Amino acid sequence: MGTTSGTHDPGDIGRQILPIPRETYSGTALYDAKDPDARYIPLRQLRPPAGAPNVLIVLLDDVGFGASSTFGGPAQTPTAQRLADTGLRYTRFHTTALCSPTRAALLTGRNHHTVGMGSITEMATAAPGYTSVRPDTCAPLAEMLKLNGYATAQVGKCHEVPIWETSPVGPFDRWPSPGNGFEYFYGFLGGETDQWYPTLREGTTRVEPWGTPEEGYHLSEDLADKAVAWVRQQKVLTPDKPFFLYFAPGATHAPHQVPPQWSDRYRGRFDDGWDALRERTFARQKELGVVPPDAELTRRHDVIPAWEDMDEMLLPVLRRQMENYAGFLEHTDHQVGRVVDAIEQLGALDDTLVFYIIGDNGASAEGTLQGTFNELISLNGLSAIETPEFLASRLDQLGGPDSSPHYAVGWAHAMDTPYQWTKQVASHWGGTRNGTVVHWPRGFSARGEIRDQFHHVVDVVPTVLAAARIPAPTTVNGVRQAPVEGVDMTYSFDDASAPERHVTQYFEMFGNRGIYHCGWSAVTKHRTPWQFLGGPAVAFDDDVWELYDGTADWTQARDVAREHPDRLHELQRLFLIEATRHNVLPLDDRTYERVLPGLSGKPRLVPGTRQVLLPGMQALLEMHIVNCRNRSWSLTAQVDVPDGGASGVVLNLGGHAGGWSFYFLEGRPTFCYNFFGIERSYIRAPSPVAAGVHQVRSEFAYDGGGLGKGATVTLFVDGTPVVAGRIERTEPIGFGYEYTDVGRDSLSTVTPEYPAGDNGFTGRIDWVQIDAGEDGHDHLVDPADVVRVALFRQ
Known part of the structure; x- marks a missing residue:
């Protein structure tokens, strides 16, 4: 609703029914607008009640309680500390132990199963608590605030869209914008993306990163740029209109990627390993008062190896993993600081209620017991490739654009100090307790204090509504609403000794x-x-x-x-x-x-074994392409080759960390298979294709006999075979999260034989057809590997 009219103050209008019903003129209809009695109440823009604050919710990803310096950890977080020094630190604030469920609960004020998000979207089932489909009876906070006159924006990660609705054709009614109440969205869908080569959306439109890593691009910095630009425009054009900004960077989820000047700050700080780090962190936590003086450090369970038991050759790699992660977290906090600085420069920080939630769950123990240089290797069940020698040979690249790393389980456990267990473990505080800072100078007088009352992520919505003096709606868009299930936290803002009000909370x-x-x-x-x-x-x-x-x-x-x-x-x-x-x-x-x-009972995104792709189709993920793994398959394209020959990409899947590409180089059709960046196989036609319309084809004849086996690839021009070549091993599960576009390789490139960015096909593509063979071996896929891919990407 953009405007309203009436004689009363906008703050007094009824707000239980959303959209707020518009008043209509009920006086005498006059003939001439110049008649002195032709007077009408001026139109007024809808605004929240007087004094309603701006709202900034920051949610980091995969950060344990014991990671940030604000809560005693080793990674410096000066922005969180700055807000804590003039605000409040909540030491018993809880999440759900997993990504999608925490985000759904945060944005709705209802428990994750209530809104159908009992797990990640990839593991949705038909059971009511696990569908990943938010009921219309549970409108999100952004919708409530927008319909009360707030400007709303989400910048960063969104992992709440059902996976069968993530393709470029939607539907979009569960995307952040327009479906989830945000007027503006810039970020990515899904559990993770590459920090150097992200899969970006602005609204529902695919957009490109503004540059390459070599040119200085990094996703977290880009997200901060967009958040700052949105806030500035919002406050300049409508200074009387409060904003709600949800800033959710993909960091520090794997892959742990950060410019080396940030990770280099931590050189040598973790040389004595994760067990010693737990002890140091625990001592700092007691000094800070975020755990009591009589608290006990929980034991390390036997399934988590001791530092002294790790392979001596691995130690330099393990140390660098933690240096890289700590730099990643500090870099992320710095980007949050840029957003906070922009709000302060606009004179709006004192009037902004900030929730800085340091993690959507505990630290991630999904990087294997030794960590990984390229997480796609371990996700595909091929961890044996990453020997100590292999990891050591790539030590200097870890964290950079050629890596997709994750740290070892022992570091994750240390990042959850002083608690047991990690992310995914909803039973223990290591999986669910996340340090949280609340800052609102105009809203409470307490400064630099600690709050120990028990709270949960569902408490954010009722707290924001209470701060804005907006009631939880009874009806939204004609649908009767279920009660908000969280507890208003404002009772604790100025009273450290107030009895806690969130007295019961389940976890699962x-x-x-x-x-x-x-x-x-x-x-x-x-x-x-x-x-x-x-x-x-x-x-x-x-x-x-x-x-x-x-x-x-x-x-x-x-x-x-x-x-x-x-x-x-x-x-x-x-x-x-x-x-x-x-x-x-x-x-x-x-x-x-x-x-x-x-x-599971959820819809299938790509049915059948044949798919035709047309020019202009873009922003397809691997899940949107017919399954060609562990089987024979063919790719046929009808193309119009220009005079002088063609160059550029016809179709690819994946990127620098692994994938395949069918392209023309100096007029010659070429197929490249990139086995996780370790080896690349090329099959290339001996001569260029003449100008004119042709059908070019690659036939991938899988060896069979199991998973990840080799193949013979034959290239055809107009039905005639022109070359054949061997690929000795293939990926069994998946190639990751980069976009597939018809006619170009848009993010990191599968092969260095063509440049990044400027590699589009120079001729015309009429169509591309993929046919998957009947000799599939997916029935041999280890179910554990399939689950690992689903879980580790969230």
């Missing part, structure tokens, strides 16, 4: 589950993040529950289940009650079955 992810109630927590870990399949699954009823008394044991270090069996049983019953209320049931610890559309 992949069967890992827990319940918090009035200081006590009962938890059970059902599955370890980096262990997928193998061995019989534990029945839910056989899971061992632990009990922790939070009033005496801050870190969940002492299990007192045996001492208090009645209390444990009471909390177990309470978990079932909450699980029933919020659509958690049926509990679902399936993995492979939830990824596959046929078994």
Whole structure:
């Protein structure tokens, strides 16, 4: 709604029904506008109630409680510290332990299963709590604020769109803009993207990064640029209109990529390993007061290796992984600082309610026990390739444009100090407790203080609404709304001793589950993040529950289940009650079955074995292309070759970290297969194709006999074979997250034989057809590998 009219103050209008009904003129209809009685109430632009603050929500990705210096960690976060020094640090703020669920809960104020996001979108099922489809009864915060007169924008990561709706044809009613209430969106869809070569969208339109890494491009910096530009324009053109900016950089999710001047700041700081780092971080946390003086450091579980047990040859690589990550986090905080600085330069920071949530879950333990240089290698189940010698030979490239790295599990555990476990483990605080800073100088008088009340990400929406004096709507766009499930946090802003009001909260992810109630927590870990399949699954009823008394044991270090069996049983019953209320049931610890559309009940994005792509089609992801893995397949293109010969890309999949490309070089059709950046195979026609319309074809004859085997590739011109060549090994699971465009290789290039950017096909492409053969071996794919790809990309 853009305007409203009436005699009352806009702050007094009813706001329970959204859009706010427009007043209509009910007086006498006059003939002549010059009549003195032809007077009407002037149109007025809709605004929130007087005093409503601007709102900035910052959500980082995969940052554990013990990572940032603001909460005792090794990575310097001066922006978070600056806001904390003049604001509040919340030490018991919680997320859901996973990406999509946390974001859905944050943006709606309802628990993740209530809004159908019981897992990541890739693992959606038909069960109500797991569909990944937000019910219309749960309007998001952005929609509420927009319909109350706020300007709204999301910049950064969005992993809440059902995967079957992510293609360029939508539908778009669950994208940030227009469907989720944001008037402006700039960022990427999905769990992760390359920081150097991101898959970007502006609104629903695909856009290009402004430059290459060599020219200074980095995604986090680009996102900050866009956020700053939006805020400045908003406040200059409509200074009386408050804004809601949701800034969600993809950092520090893998791949951990950052300019070397940031990672170099940490040279030598982690030489003594992750166990020693936990001890140092814990001591700093006590000094800062973000854990009590009597808190205990939880033990490192046996499945996480000790630093002293790691291969001596790996140690330099492991140290550099952590230096790289710490630099990545500091670099990300710096970009947040640029946004905060822009708001301050506009004179608006004192009137801005800032939530700086340092992580959407605990640190990620998805980088294997030794870490990885190219995460696609480990995601494809080929970790044996990354020997200590292999990793050491690429040490100087780690974090740069030629790498896609992730750190080892031991570092993730250290980043969750002082708690047990990591991301995905919703049972323990290591997976769910994230340091959070709240800043609002005009809204509260407390400065530099700590708040220990228990809170959860669902509490952000009711807090923002309360600060803006906007009621939670009863109806949005004609749909009756479900209650907001979070708790307003404003009671704690100026009262450190105020009794906490969020007294009950359930947690569940992949069967890992827990319940918090009035200081006590009962938890059970059902599955370890980096262990997928193998061995019989534990029945839910056989899971061992632990009990922790939070009033005496801050870190969940002492299990007192045996001492208090009645209390444990009471909390177990309470978990079932909450699980029933919020659509958690049926509990679902399936993995492979939830990824596959046929078994999970979600729509299939690309049916069949034939696909025709036409000129102008772009921004397709690997999931939008017919499956050609572990089978024979062919690519046929009808092209018009210009006089003098053709050059450029016809079609490609993937990029520098792995993929294939069919292109013309000096007039000659060429097929390149890039095996994870390790080796490239070329099959090239012996002579150029003459000018005119031709059909060019590559036939990929898979060897068979298992997964990731070799193939013979034959190139044809107008049905005549012109050359054949060998590819000795292929990828079994997937090539990553770069865009596929008909007629060019748009981000990082599969091969250095053509340049980045300027590699479009110089002739005309009429159509490109892909046919997947019937000799597929995907039935041999290890289900654990399929799940690993789905989970590690979120």
